[in-house]
Amino acid sequence: MSHALQGSLFGESEPTALGPLSGARRIELSHGAWVDVLPGWLAGSADLFSRLAAEVPWQAERRKMYDRVVAVPRLLSFYPEHAPLPHPILDEARAALSAHYAGELGEPFRTAGLCYYRDGRDSVAWHGDNLGRGSTEDTMVAILSVGTQRHLALRPRGGGESHRYPLGHGDLIVMGGSCQRTWEHAIPKTTRAVGPRISIQFRPKGVR
Template sequence: MAAHAQGSLFDQTDEIRLGPLTDVTRTVLGDGAWIDLLPGWLGGADALYEELASGVPWRAERRQMYERVVAVPRLLAFYGERGDGSRDELPHPVLTEARDALSTYYAGELGEPFTTAGLCYYRDGHDGVAWHGDRTGRGSREDTMVAILSVGAPRDLVLRPRHRHGTVVRRPLGHGDLIVMGGSCQRTWEHAIPKTTRAVGARISVQFRPRGVS
């Protein structure tokens, strides 16, 4: 099932490890929304990609789209909380470390920990996700955060204002890059991974969210 990911010339280690969060750079988007970016937060990202691509129990989904059922153009996995309050074990220890590090770093702004992890596997340029905001849960009415760690080949994450014309923000993410969407971002902005006809390698994104945000 594992698709090929183009390796990074800058990530030449197989040691899977996180760097510090001290070099996070914030960009204010407007309307109370912002993004934080830290390229290459995870070292050994290509090695982690290989482990996740072959070891995660990926599932394909189909969804109702108007009058027909269509295949979701990516593979999915989800790690959440159980009824007893415990959490599903993440597929690699470094992801648990990443979730805990993000919870600590953003504790003052977020006020709660990241608890869930959703994984998306974009196998090639035919896979993507349309414009959306994470507004199914509390993100529809509250400021919150969604942190995304990307491994594998870079794909563009694009953002645009939801209710007005404005500049589209584009960030290529892969090879251990971190982006955090915060403030009102899920309500006032939309984001997408556009499909592409260009030859691109596979990418896996790991989305950390607080409880009740989806």
């Protein structure tokens, strides 16, 4: 199943600005999980992509997998609570999301994690953001994407029909309810020639 998100044109002339969150479309999944999708929430996303790609202190990490240490197939940067974010529009985005979802989430978004997918070989495997509170509590993770579209795939934990959301060009997806416990998400590798993408993940305190 594919849910196409038609984002704004990847043009340099458009000023960087956020649109209203009232246009987000909610899709109910199962087991109390849901996603909100909003194409092109951020106008002028090309400027933000260029700034982040050039100025964020990206880290190339290595992790142990079974009996060997492998390179993480993407670049990473994490901004903990109270750390200055790398662009003012990200402060605006976090504040807007916190205000919009205050009634459901009951707390603000606190941290920001950034991932830089340089080409189709960069990816993230199936997982849920269920370290810490996400393993036992309903929570939200909001993802703003800039750069070339890549598919975010979602599937029920334990198997079932998957959903694919093309995200880029200022598109927003918010995963809420039980999504981090009962569903998994991934950015699959692709052999297609694709450009780079950066995702910014806003999370409440204690959710990773």
